[in-house]
Amino acid sequence: MINIVLFGKPGAGKGTQAEFLKEKYNLTHLSTGDIFRFNLKNDTELGKKARVFMDNGELVPCEVTTAMLIDEVNKHPESAGFLFDGYPRTLDQAEALDKFLPTIGSSVTATIALEADDEILVARLLERGKTSGRPDDQDEEKIRVRYQEYNEKTAPLIGYYKEQNKFHAVNGIGTIEEITERLTSVIDNL
Numbered sequence: 001m002i003n004i005v006l007f008g009k010p011g012a013g014k015g016t017q018a019e020f021l022k023e024k025y026n027l028t029h030l031s032t033g034d035i036f037r038f039n040l041k042n043d044t045e046l047g048k049k050a051r052v053f054m055d056n057g058e059l060v061p062c063e064v065t066t067a068m069l070i071d072e073v074n075k076h077p078e079s080a081g082f083l084f085d086g087y088p089r090t091l092d093q094a095e096a097l098d099k100f101l102p103t104i105g106s107s108v109t110a111t112i113a114l115e116a117d118d119e120i121l122v123a124r125l126l127e128r129g130k131t132s133g134r135p136d137d138q139d140e141e142k143i144r145v146r147y148q149e150y151n152e153k154t155a156p157l158i159g160y161y162k163e164q165n166k167f168h169a170v171n172g173i174g175t176i177e178e179i180t181e182r183l184t185s186v187i188d189n190l
């Protein structure tokens with residue numbers, strides 16, 4: 001089983017690349033952002049809990065997110081591996097994942113970060129906001145909150161995975177194909 005954590009700031013291209021990687025390596029793609037948005041749209045209990053946080057660009061509380069993630073993993077007992085996109089986003093979540101995966105006889109294989117400068121990413125998000133309908137992509141103030149959340153809570157994960165020798169970074173600027181190639185060359189060498 002291989003488990004890849006796709007890592008990067010909002011707008012770095014995790015979702016776009018996940019579409020290619022899941023096919024190539026036969027992985028189950030779990031995007032916490034997509035799962036939350038699905039629940040928001042369908043107004044589920046989970047959606048109700050997550051809405052205020054998401055609409056403001058803040059992180060949804062850890063217990064809610066982790067319970068949901070574990071639930072999703074358990075829905076795919078036959079999976080050849082997972083592509084985690086948007087999880088973990090805090091040290092608590094990284095530790096929760098490191099506790100949970102061994103219970104299904106597995107572990108994080110590698111974390112791969114897509115790197116790009118903030119100005120490029122903010123421009124990408126505002127462009128995406130024109131068509132995605134995502135309230136958190138249409139407002140510079142909310143985008144700023146998401147970067148603040150990233151810098152304070154998610155960036156420390158780089159050190160966490162480096163200590164485990166599981167951190168890899170690729171340049172996230174280029175064509176979609178170029179970036180897919182960079183990611184596959186990391187995965188093929190694991």
Ligand SMILES: Nc1ncnc2c1ncn2[C@@H]1O[C@H](COP(=O)(O)OP(=O)(O)O)[C@@H](O)[C@H]1O
Pocket residue numbers: 009010011032033034036053054055057058059060061062065085086087088089090093136146
């Ligand atoms: N692991 C997580 N922990 C807490 N909240 C999360 C997590 N993943 C997603 N969310 C919530 O969903 C929102 C959108 O997630 P996502 O689509 O991955 O965003 P982005 O494009 O900002 O990376 C986040 O701003 C946050 O409110």
